[in-house]
Amino acid sequence: MKKKQNGTTWMSSGRLLSMVAGICLVLINPHAWAAIDTYDFADDETRERFHVLTTELRCPKCQNQNLADSNAPIAMDLRKEVYRLLSEGRSDREIKSYLVDRYGEYVLYQPAWSPQTWLLWAAPAILLICAFVVVIFIARRRARAAREISSDTPLSQQEQQRINQLLYTESQEKDKEN
Amino acid sequence: MKRLKLFVPLIIFIALGSLLLKGLELDPNEMPSALIDKSLPEFRLPSLENPEAMLGRKDLLGQVALVNVWATWCPSCRVEHPYLLQITEQEKIPIYGIDYKDVREDAQQWLRKLGNPYVANVFDEQGKLGIDLGVFGAPETYLIDQKGVIRYKHIGVVDDQVWLKHLKPLVEQLRAEASQG
Missing domain, CATH: 1.10.8.640 (Cytochrome C biogenesis protein)
Structure with a gap:
């Protein structure tokens, strides 16, 4: 008896499931909209x-x-x-x-190429080219800056002095703390 | 140079803002008609008043005239109607009606009740002439010259502002041209 009952509930839930699936199918079909x-x-x-x-x-x-x-x-x-x-x-x-x-x-969602529409059609390409130009410009500048930093040009005397001074004061402060 | 660069976002913002502001003022319904400076299309349709009488393009020619697309189902047409009566009276300009996708009895009753500003009415039950004219709603009003060339199209209600600003100057210009030629 119990087994039979279980069977029927399973059947109806299966039917429910297929109904939901059917509705989903209808909804995702663009022609239905x-x-x-x-x-x-x-x-x-x-x-x-x-x-x-x-x-x-x-x-x-x-x-x-x-x-x-x-x-x-x-x-x-x-x-x-x-x-x-x-x-x-x-x-x-x-x-x-x-x-x-x-x-x-x-x-027309896709208008023909004409004096009024050429800008519309060409705009993506123009924007892409602009973007490339900007990217190249920025990349070059970064590369140049990186080269300048990494290059081992010797420090001038003034710079060397300043570095020495900074290092000296720092070590002194550390000593005080200790 | 570096200072100037700080203003770049502001400049972009102002440019974009003014572009979008302009966009707000544009009315997407105001599209240029494809039929400006083209001939009124040929048609053969019954008159609204008399189903037996057929009207054609030729019946609308001879004078500078307005062609008004209207229907009883269109609320704006009811708003426009008294103004059409007023300009036929004051300006002596013939107005031809195109009763667009309408019920004949309703339209006849409308004219009896509200007055008839039209010289003649074409009964375009299927909207076929409407498609040929590029109509996509009512009311729409065309200005034609005496040879039947469409010179102006107004989408929406014709009122004092539209008449004085757009239609009247053109009507006078076309009449002057007609009397010269």
Whole structure:
């Protein structure tokens, strides 16, 4: 009797465990967080292109979200528009330029290289070069300072005198203490 | 030289601070429209008042005019509405409405109740014209010249400040250009 009871509690805790695991799986899946639409795609490749495009395109209304994540009505309309253009057989480039023509360069999370955006693209490289220059500068200065200290240039007479004096007073003080 | 170096963090702080302060003043909604100096897109949509009557781009041309995107679901449009009535009366500028993703009966009732500042209203139920215009909310107002070229776009409520500072000077300039050409 007791054994049977144990069996059932084990079973239900197992079920509980699998439920928790299931919920965790749903939560870590990024698609589960995305806004929900139902679209039928001709093939997996088109589905993949739709996902890539909607994550690369920015929602004009809710500016820190992409089209895939946003629940704004305009994002919904634009997803529908992307889907329509995909099913018309347009290329990714055409779809992007369709949206850029209407909403501006702004909708692209990866804007094209242009007079307005070159600084944005080049900034990481420029900053990296600046950092290298600074590091080299500091390293050289340290090396020079180290060389100056370690070099066995003889002390001048004045310096030697001062050292002697310091050592002398110190030893005298020590004697007093003792 | 060494003294000057002490000021480097302060200089960096001031530079960064003023940059961030500038950022606070910027309105992220104020994006330049991609359609400035481009032609008003072609469309063929029913009129709000009469579902049988179809309106197109040509129907909006001929004069310097405002094209106002509005909807009954948009609270700011209600705020803007009396001002639109005021400028049609005072400034004699035609305003065309685009009723954006709305319910026809609600919109008709809105105009009956609150007054109708529009010369004509395009009923854009699906928001297709809205997408072609780069609309992402309501209200939005476009200024078009007599040839149908978009010359200015304002996102948000048109009020005294917007009208006097941005729209009116441009309207006068465009009218002067039109009378010359």
